[in-house]
Amino acid sequence: MAPDRLLRYLQIKVHHLIQDHDWDSIHVVGSYDRQAVISAHEKTGKLFNFERPTADIQGRALIVKAFPGADYVHHYALIIATYLAMMGKAVDTVTYALPDPAVSREAVKRLTLDLDGDLVIVGWGLAHLAPPDGVWNHGHGYAWQRTEVHGRRVVYLGFLHSIWGDVAGRVVTRLAELGARDVVYVGKVGALNPDIEPNTRLATGNTSLVGGSVVTWPDFFGDFATAQPGVHTGVHVTSPSILLENRDWLTEHAEHAFVDPEIGPMGVAARDAGIDFGYLHVISNNLARHYPADLSNERHSDVVRRRTVLIRQIQDVIANRLAARPI
Numbered sequence: 001m002a003p004d005r006l007l008r009y010l011q012i013k014v015h016h017l018i019q020d021h022d023w024d025s026i027h028v029v030g031s032y033d034r035q036a037v038i039s040a041h042e043k044t045g046k047l048f049n050f051e052r053p054t055a056d057i058q059g060r061a062l063i064v065k066a067f068p069g070a071d072y073v074h075h076y077a078l079i080i081a082t083y084l085a086m087m088g089k090a091v092d093t094v095t096y097a098l099p100d101p102a103v104s105r106e107a108v109k110r111l112t113l114d115l116d117g118d119l120v121i122v123g124w125g126l127a128h129l130a131p132p133d134g135v136w137n138h139g140h141g142y143a144w145q146r147t148e149v150h151g152r153r154v155v156y157l158g159f160l161h162s163i164w165g166d167v168a169g170r171v172v173t174r175l176a177e178l179g180a181r182d183v184v185y186v187g188k189v190g191a192l193n194p195d196i197e198p199n200t201r202l203a204t205g206n207t208s209l210v211g212g213s214v215v216t217w218p219d220f221f222g223d224f225a226t227a228q229p230g231v232h233t234g235v236h237v238t239s240p241s242i243l244l245e246n247r248d249w250l251t252e253h254a255e256h257a258f259v260d261p262e263i264g265p266m267g268v269a270a271r272d273a274g275i276d277f278g279y280l281h282v283i284s285n286n287l288a289r290h291y292p293a294d295l296s297n298e299r300h301s302d303v304v305r306r307r308t309v310l311i312r313q314i315q316d317v318i319a320n321r322l323a324a325r326p327i
Contacts, residue, residue, distance in 0.1 A: 001242075003086070005296040010083040012296075016040040017055050017062060018080060023093060024060040028053070028077040030068030030099025032107055032141065032161065047127050047136070047143065048158035068099035068107045071165025071261055075241040082243055108170040110140040115179035118153045119220075121318065122163075122171065123186040125282075128311045129318075130156040150323040155180075165240050169265025176273035182220045183277050185266055186314055188284035189258040192237070192250070196283055198293040199306035201230050202313060203281045208236040208264035209256060217267035220278030224321045230313065232257065232283065238264030242295070250287055259287065280317060282310045 001009065011019065016039055018026065036054035043050040053066040053076055066076045077096035085091050113120075121129060126145075130136075134156075136143040145156045163171050172183050189203045204226060206219035214235070226233045234257025239245055245259065253259070263279050270277030284307075285294045293303050 001294060001296065002290070005294055006082075007086050008296040010079055010086065012041055013052065013076075013079050014041070014083045015053060015055050015064060017057070018064075018083070022089070023062045026062045026064060026080060026094045028064045028066055028073055028080065028094070028096035030070075030073050030097070030103060030107075031065040032067045033065045036063075036065050048160060049124065049162055051141075051161040067161045067164070067167060068104045069164055069167035069170075070098045070101075070104070071240040072162060072167060073098055075164060075243070075261070078241050078243040104167065104170060108167065108174050111142060111171065111174050111178075112139065113144060113155065113157070113175075113178050115155065115175065116153075117179065117181040118155045119149075119182045119184065119322070120155045120157050120175050120180045121184045121186060122157045122159075122175075124188060125186055125307075125311045125314070126156045126158045128308065129186065129315050149319055152322045152325075154322075163262065165238075165261040166265050168262035169269040172266045172269035172275075172277065173273055176270070176275050181275055183266070183270060183275065184220055184318060185262065185277070185279045185281075187260065187262065187279070187281045189236070189260045189263070189279075189281040190242070190245075191232075191258060191283045191286045192253060192256050192288055193232075193234075194286065194289035196232060196286060198283060198285050198291050199303055199310065201232050201283050202228075202310060202317075203232050203236075203258050203283050204279060205233045205236055205257070206267070206278075208238050208267055209253070210238045210264035210268060215264065215268050215271070217271040218276045220276040221280070221317075221321055224324065225278070225280055225317055228313075228317055231280075231317070234258065236260070236263050238262075245287060254288070258283070280314050282307055282314075 056063040081094045134145040237259045
């Protein structure tokens with residue numbers, strides 16, 4: 001990403017207290033605390049994924065509280081450090097402490113749904129995927145809506161906060177514990193093939209490179225999604241932060257297809273829990289070639305229009321897969 005676009009990406013993520021003031025120290029921890037100072041840069045007008053890490057002022061120190069996932073705490077500390085570096089400020093003021101896995105598990109266990117073999121669709125674009133006249137029921141940091149598609153019970157599940165990286169895997173584990181039979185993740189993914197223009201195609205698959213090892217999982221879609229026009233497939237790469245995806249990283253992974261933080265952990269969790277998992281994502285940006293659309297200008301009207309078309313395609317593919325699959 002070009003420096004000006006990277007800075008724009010960081011500015012919409014970094015807490016306003018960091019952008020507006022200098023601190024002797026900034027410490028990022030895993031804690032979901034909406035009673036702390038909420039960032040003025042949180043998005044408005046969204047149902048889901050609008051909450052950003054909050055902050056506590058302790059004299060000249062700032063404690064930044066991110067949802068307790070190891071990948072998210074690390075990623076947000078990188079966001080802050082990169083922003084400060086680009087602003088010519090000291091980076092060594094930034095430290096972070098990864099949350100204890102038990103804390104991460106307990107945070108995700110706040111998710112309580114009564115599931116019995118349901119398909120759970122989780123992620124992005126749910127306001128367009130779910131029935132427009134449906135009612136969203138709210139829990140602790142999440143909301144859900146039930147419906148039926150071709151005789152199959154379906155639950156749409158969205159989170160107010162980010163379920164970044166390993167947190168997404170824990171969500172799948174939790175959904176399996178609650179009785180889900182299948183989980184589909186709808187989101188956005190980065191392309192590593194330079195020929196794919198952002199916001200024109202969908203991505204799917206059942207294989208990811210996680211921590212240097214190739215993992216596969218039972219795919220909800222089977223071969224169905226890959227047979228649809230405009231759907232690209234290949235080996236996905238799990239990366240905890242876009243800020244680690246530099247030119248050397250790209251060279252190392254050039255033969256792979258996509259990258260994001262969640263798909264790999266979710267697939268592993270589904271495999272281990274004995275349920276099916278599938279992803280069907282909008283290809284939102286391209287790491288291998290510069291295109292006008294990237295992660296810094298996602299609210300542009302042309303980007304929104306193109307993604308609306310792709311969301312409708314995702315909706316159709318899921319419905320047709322359910323129609324073709326035995327209950």
